[in-house]
Amino acid sequence: xxxxxxxxxxxxxxxxxxxxxxxxxxxxxxxxxxxxxxxxxxxxxxxxxxxxxxxxxxxxxxxxxxxxxxxxxxxxxxxxxxxxxxxxxxxxxxxxxxxxxxxxxxxxxxxxxxxxxxxxxxxxxxxxxxxxxxxxxxxxxxxxxxxxxxxxxxxxxxxxxxxxxxxxxxxxxxxxxxxxxxxxxxxxxxxxxxxxxxxxxxxxxxxxxxxxxxxxxxxxxxxxxxxxxxxxxxxxxxxxxxxxxxxxxxxxxxxxxxxxxxxxxxxxxxxxxxxxxxxxxxxxxxxxxxxxxxxxxxxxxxxxxxxxxxxxxxxxxxxxxxxxxxxxxxxxxxxxxxxxxxxxxxxxxxxxxxxxxxxxxxxxxxxxxxxxxxxxxxxxxxxxxxxxxxxxxxxxxxxxxxxxxxxxxxxxxxxxxxxxxxxxxxxxxxxxxxxxxxxxxxxxxxxxxxxxxxxxxxxxxxxxxxxxxxxxxxxxxxxxxxxxxxxxxxxxxxxxxxxxxxxxxxxxxxxxxxxxxxxxxxxxxxxxxxxxxxxxxxxxxxxxxxxxxxxxxxxxxxxxxxxxxxxxxxxxxxxxxxxxxxxxxxxxxxxxxxxxxxxxxxxxxxxxxxxxxxxxxxxxxxxxxxxxxxxxxxxxxxxxxxxxxxxxxxxxxxxxxxxxxxxxxxxxxxxxxxxxxxxxxxxxxxxxxxxxxxxxxxxxxxxxxxxxxxxxxxxxxxxxxxxxxxxxxxxxxxxxxxxxxxxxxxxxxxxxxxxxxxxxxxxxxxxxxxxxxxxxxxxxxxxxxxxxxxxxxxxxxxxxxxxxxxxxxxxxxxxxxxxxxxxxxxxxxxxxxxxxxxxxxxxxxxxxxxxxxxxxxxxxxxxxxxxxxxxxxxxxxxxxxxxxxxxxxxxxxxxxxx
Numbered sequence: 001x002x003x004x005x006x007x008x009x010x011x012x013x014x015x016x017x018x019x020x021x022x023x024x025x026x027x028x029x030x031x032x033x034x035x036x037x038x039x040x041x042x043x044x045x046x047x048x049x050x051x052x053x054x055x056x057x058x059x060x061x062x063x064x065x066x067x068x069x070x071x072x073x074x075x076x077x078x079x080x081x082x083x084x085x086x087x088x089x090x091x092x093x094x095x096x097x098x099x100x101x102x103x104x105x106x107x108x109x110x111x112x113x114x115x116x117x118x119x120x121x122x123x124x125x126x127x128x129x130x131x132x133x134x135x136x137x138x139x140x141x142x143x144x145x146x147x148x149x150x151x152x153x154x155x156x157x158x159x160x161x162x163x164x165x166x167x168x169x170x171x172x173x174x175x176x177x178x179x180x181x182x183x184x185x186x187x188x189x190x191x192x193x194x195x196x197x198x199x200x201x202x203x204x205x206x207x208x209x210x211x212x213x214x215x216x217x218x219x220x221x222x223x224x225x226x227x228x229x230x231x232x233x234x235x236x237x238x239x240x241x242x243x244x245x246x247x248x249x250x251x252x253x254x255x256x257x258x259x260x261x262x263x264x265x266x267x268x269x270x271x272x273x274x275x276x277x278x279x280x281x282x283x284x285x286x287x288x289x290x291x292x293x294x295x296x297x298x299x300x301x302x303x304x305x306x307x308x309x310x311x312x313x314x315x316x317x318x319x320x321x322x323x324x325x326x327x328x329x330x331x332x333x334x335x336x337x338x339x340x341x342x343x344x345x346x347x348x349x350x351x352x353x354x355x356x357x358x359x360x361x362x363x364x365x366x367x368x369x370x371x372x373x374x375x376x377x378x379x380x381x382x383x384x385x386x387x388x389x390x391x392x393x394x395x396x397x398x399x400x401x402x403x404x405x406x407x408x409x410x411x412x413x414x415x416x417x418x419x420x421x422x423x424x425x426x427x428x429x430x431x432x433x434x435x436x437x438x439x440x441x442x443x444x445x446x447x448x449x450x451x452x453x454x455x456x457x458x459x460x461x462x463x464x465x466x467x468x469x470x471x472x473x474x475x476x477x478x479x480x481x482x483x484x485x486x487x488x489x490x491x492x493x494x495x496x497x498x499x500x501x502x503x504x505x506x507x508x509x510x511x512x513x514x515x516x517x518x519x520x521x522x523x524x525x526x527x528x529x530x531x532x533x534x535x536x537x538x539x540x541x542x543x544x545x546x547x548x549x550x551x552x553x554x555x556x557x558x559x560x561x562x563x564x565x566x567x568x569x570x571x572x573x574x575x576x577x578x579x580x581x582x583x584x585x586x587x588x589x590x591x592x593x594x595x596x597x598x599x600x601x602x603x604x605x606x607x608x609x610x611x612x613x614x615x616x617x618x619x620x621x622x623x624x625x626x627x628x629x630x631x632x633x634x635x636x637x638x639x640x641x642x643x644x645x646x647x648x649x650x651x652x653x654x655x656x657x658x659x660x661x662x663x664x665x666x667x668x669x670x671x672x673x674x675x676x677x678x679x680x681x682x683x684x685x686x687x688x689x690x691x692x693x694x695x696x697x698x699x700x701x702x703x704x705x706x707x708x709x710x711x712x713x714x715x716x717x718x719x720x721x722x723x724x725x726x727x728x729x730x731x732x733x734x735x736x737x738x739x740x741x742x743x744x745x746x747x748x749x750x751x752x753x754x755x756x757x758x759x760x761x762x763x764x765x766x767x768x769x770x771x772x773x774x775x776x777x778x779x780x781x782x783x784x785x786x787x788x789x790x791x792x793x794x795x796x797x798x799x800x801x802x803x804x805x806x807x808x809x810x811x812x813x814x815x816x817x818x819x820x821x822x823x824x825x826x827x828x829x830x831x832x833x834x835x836x837x838x839x840x841x842x843x844x845x846x847x848x849x850x851x852x853x854x855x856x857x858x859x860x861x862x863x864x865x866x867x868x869x870x871x872x873x874x875x876x877x878x879x880x881x882x883x884x885x886x887x888x889x890x891x892x893x894x895x896x897x898x
Contacts, residue, residue: 041396041407042233046241048249049221053396054236055228057389059509062837063229064393065137066126067145068401070224071217073197074120074190074256074331079204082162082197083213085118086155086205089162091125092116093154096147098140098472100154100765105469106136108756108823109479111830113390118195121330122401128390128837130830131230135239136478142243145223148214150207160768163199167723168771168791171893173272177280177439178327178334180270184437185263185284185334190256221249224401228392229837258331260284268439273720275614275621276320276340278441279351281358283430285326285333289404293333294414295422296430300326300335301374302366302423306543306555309357313339315544315551317603319350320611330402335430343443343614351440355433362431365424373559378415380562382408383576386510387674388838443614444719469819482826485863488836491846491856492678498692499666502685503846503856504678507839513580513674515573515587516843520667520851522701524637527658533612533642534650534658535569537604541655542567544600547593549586551600557586567591569663577675581684588688596659601652609647616641619718623725623892626714630888631731631785633706664694667701669850673839702781706731709886716892724794724893728801729787730886736779736852742865743877744786748777749824750816750874751807752788756823758807763790769800781852786882794894805884812879815871828866832859 039056046052076083094100107114110129117124125144127137169175179194186192225244227236263284272278285300286292303310303324313319320340327334337358341350385395385408399405471479492504523535545551558565561579566572567590575583615621625641632638670689672681709731734740752759752775763773773790792800816824835841849858 039233042237043406044237046220046245048245048247049219050240050244050247051224051400052237052240053224053226053400054231054233055226055392055396056231056233057228057386057392057509058230059386059389059507059839060833060836061131061230062128062389062834063131063134063137063227063231064126064128064390064837065134065141066124066226066393066397067141068224068226068397069123069125069218070121070222070401071213072119072121072123073193073195074258075217075253076190076213077209080197080201080209081193082166082195082201083205083209084123085195085197086158086162086202087210087213087218088116088118088123088125089158090150090155090210091144091148093151093158094149095143096149098143099149101469102471102475103140104756104761105471105819105823106140106475106479109826109830110136111827111832111834113834119329119402120191120195124397124401126390126393128834130833133478133830134227134231134236135243136475138239138243139472139474141225142247145218145220145244146247148211148218150211150214152207155205155207155210157765157768159202159205161764161771162197163202164723164768164771164792166196166199166202167793169196171718171721171723171725173270173274173441173720177268177270177441180268181282181334181336181437181439184266185282186258186260186332189258189260191258191260191329191332215250216253219250219252220244220247222252224397226393226396226400228396229389258287260332263435263437265434265436266438268437270439270441271444271720272441273619273718274441274443275616275618276343276611277345277347277443278439279339279341279347279354280439280441281337281351281354282437282439283335283432283435285335285430286426287331287333288328288398288402289330290332292422292426293403294411295418295426296333296335297326297378298371298374298415298418299366299423299426299430300324301377302370303335303337303361305370305373305559307370307373307552307559308367309361310337310339310354313350313353313357314607315600315603317606318353320607340611342610343617345610347440347442351438358431358436359433362427366420366427368420371418371420371423373556373562375415375418376559376562377564379412380576382412383510383512384514384574387507387512387514388840390837443618479826482829482867485829485832485860485867487857487860492681493856494678494682496665496686496690498690499664499668499694500685500689500692501669501850502682503669503671503850504676504681505671505673505839505842505846506677507674511577511675513573513575513577513672513676514839514843515571515584515670515672516847517571517591517668517670518847518851519569519663520669520701521569521662522703524640525701525703526662526699527640528654530646531650531654531658532640533608533647534654535662537601537608537647537650538596538655538658538662539568540604540608541596541600542590542594544597544604545595546589547595548589550595554586554590558583565590567594580676584684584688591663592689592692594659596652596656598652601655605647605650609644612642612647613644616644619716619721619892622716623718623727623890626716626890627727627729627787627888630712630714630890631706631709631729636706637703661696661699664698665689665692666694666698669847671843671846673843703783705782708733708883709888711886711888713889714891716890717895718892719895721893722793723791724797724891725789725791726797726801726892727787727789727890728804728887729785729890730883730888732777732784732786732881734881735782735784736854739865740877740881741777741779741784742862743869743873744777744881745862746824746828746866746869747811747816747874747878747882748775748786749828750820751775751811758811759788759790759804762803762807763800767799767803769796769803773800773804779852788887797891797893801889805887808878808882808884812875812882812884815875818871821869821871821874825866825869829863832863832866835859 322339563575563583770790778785
């Protein structure tokens with residue numbers, strides 16, 4: 001529990017996430033391997049200037065499209081930094097020949113993922129869907145490029161939703177810090193503001209402004225369309241010509257230039273709701289389209305290496321965590337050295353040590369062996385791109401739209417050419433203390449949760465009647481017919497003599513192998529009384545090496561083969577095929593023979609206690625605990641929590657005892673995907689893990705059944721938040737073994753799962769109460785729960801809750817419409833098929849089924865249930881199991897939240 005919440009709160013990628021940040025691109029591999037029988041990508045430019053990239057990938061009968069418009073927030077008019085972001089939203093509000101309701105209905109029937117993001121230089125729209133529906137995806141994007149509706153009424157509704165998004169991000173101290181940092185590093189340039197925008201500018205934005213931006217930049221000669229998946233390149237290019245060929249090109253405005261001036265060192269201070277304090281030292285870095293980008297990426301990898309001096313602060317006991325993050329943008333980037341100190345502690349010693357580390361690296365150079373390790377890592381990552389159809393689209397989009405390259409392979413040449421001298425030259429430039437911005441993020445108490453007995457401030461809400469949506473003929477022809485579900489191929493499944501379960505899913509799309517393992521554990525059930533926290537301490541100690549390799553030696557062994565590994569209760573290995581045997585031996589060594597050293601135990605124990613002191617008072621923790629308390633009876637094992645004083649009394653003997661009792665092969669499942677046969681995988685796992693033996697009785701790891709929860713209201717004050725985060729949870733009386741759970745899944749799809757759901761329609765599209773809203777079903781072996789979650793301005797919480805409850809009761813009163821049922825059935829059946837579009841999701845599915853004790857063909861069983869599901873069955877299940885009167889209400893937000 002400690003490690004999960006702690007890492008979630010402090011992970012820098014989470015602190016810095018937002019609409020302005022693009023995903024990291026996969027990078028190329030260099031190790032020799034037998035050539036794959038892979039079709040070559042096809043690249044073409046239509047007469048109107050549209051650039052098209054088609055990359056076949058036969059992992060699954062799935063396709064991803066990603067259209068990149070080469071304009072973002074940097075091109076926004078002065079005083080309106082969120083214009084590109086606002087237009088991104090309006091692209092989902094309808095176009096000539098496709099209104100907003102039709103677009104939502106098509107998205108629901110496709111069953112795939114569709115969304116968009118806006119950065120400073122590029123706005124991207126992406127779909128993933130069954131390959132047979134590629135024509136639908138192309139029609140949508142062509143209509144949006146040809147003639148967006150941009151109705152004033154639609155913008156009035158969407159403005160409310162986008163302002164909720166601004167409130168959400170401005171409630172994040174990490175976002176507030178990054179926005180301020182960006183304004184300093186890029187003052188006087190279009191990068192001075194990120195892509196999000198401001199509420200004040202949105203209040204002044206009208207459709208005339210949006211239409212001008214659309215006409216200026218949304219043209220075929222300013223777009224790159226990337227298509228990946230199970231497609232024929234020649235046929236697909238012809239489909240693209242038919243869909244986009246008639247759209248005329250347009251003259252584009254001059255592109256904004258980014259020429260930031262000098263930066264002068266300064267120190268910023270921010271209060272936060274984090275459980276620990278943070279010291280951040282930031283510098284301007286090269287952009288992705290710059291000649292020094294490859295060297296910058298290698299420098300960032302060296303600085304973040306677990307063999308590096310910055311990370312060494314953690315095992316030394318000087319920092320609770322330490323990392324280096326590279327926030328990439330097209331024309332410039334930001335490098336941030338980050339380390340954490342305990343709540344109530346002084347940041348000064350840590351700040352001084354961080355500055356000394358950066359000064360030493362700048363003056364003396366970075367270790368050459370870490371440069372070579374970083375190059376191997378970056379080169380190896382491209383091998384994994386083909387393991388995800390949507391990830392492959394992202395990789396090509398990143399290369400062409402952001403970096404200005406012909407393909408991701410061009411990155412390989414750039415990385416291979418980087419020398420230690422290049423990295424040292426760049427380090428001398430970007431690690432200059434006279435041009436760095438230091439920030440101290442200090443935690444403050446959010447107050448104590450206040451529990452009340454009832455609700456207040458509600459208002460009446462009348463939903464607009466549902467109506468069938470008539471799809472355009474081209475969409476109807478592709479989406480209307482649903483074929484009976486066909487069983488998918490089963491993976492190979494083995495059980496070793498020691499009880500370990502092995503599941504193998506071969507795939508010949510890349511020369512890579514991924515291993516994912518989990519040991520069924522539950523600290524709430526397995527930690528001895530008074531020993532709360534020992535599970536997380538034990539898990540953390542796997543980072544400190546094995547009985548054969550110390551921490552540095554083990555990390556170097558993985559670096560030498562460019563493998564990514566983690567060990568503990570959940571363990572994993574990603575490695576190139578030629579190095580699988582070596583990587584597996586090292587993983588097994590780490591997992592089965594951890595060093596658990598005394599010195600490291602004392603450091604981890606002290607860091608855990610110090611982190612916990614702040615965590616127990618942080619709004620995020622108090623919110624999650626209030627949600628758990630709302631659905632659990634008093635004294636439930638899930639409500640156990642560690643205490644810093646008791647943590648400091650734990651011993652290494654306690655750690656070793658927990659490891660011996662809880663780390664067992666008979667509770668372990670391993671899934672292997674990629675370039676390997678089932679027999680080869682079985683032999684390798686038998687060799688590496690076959691000698692592992694369980695000792696003592698099998699522990700009980702499942703929480704017992706619990707009674708129905710009852711309504712309550714809890715408010716968790718969070719002075720850092722502008723927006724309220726709301727959860728409406730309740731326990732459920734059935735488990736995943738009950739066939740009714742399929743009907744609830746279908747009902748949840750209609751009620752609150754996705755852009756076409758009733759909750760999304762009524763709480764966002766029609767009213768603008770919220771930015772995001774979802775309903776969730778959580779299934780465990782002996783427990784289940786239902787919840788609705790949303791973010792809203794404090795004065796909109798009551799109305800949003802009333803609307804949500806209204807939607808639940810409507811589903812219990814009448815069967816859903818045939819149109820909704822058809823959309824849900826189509827969407828869920830297609831979404832099941834889409835789970836095979838990534839080796840990561842395939843493996844996650846098998847681990848999930850194993851954890852719930854379900855058959856590995858559970859998706860086939862579910863598909864048959866959804867295909868035959870009727871509206872009355874859904875209504876009856878919603879009536880029987882969902883209890884609107886028992887929904888609790890947990891709010892985290894400003895103290896004045898009602």
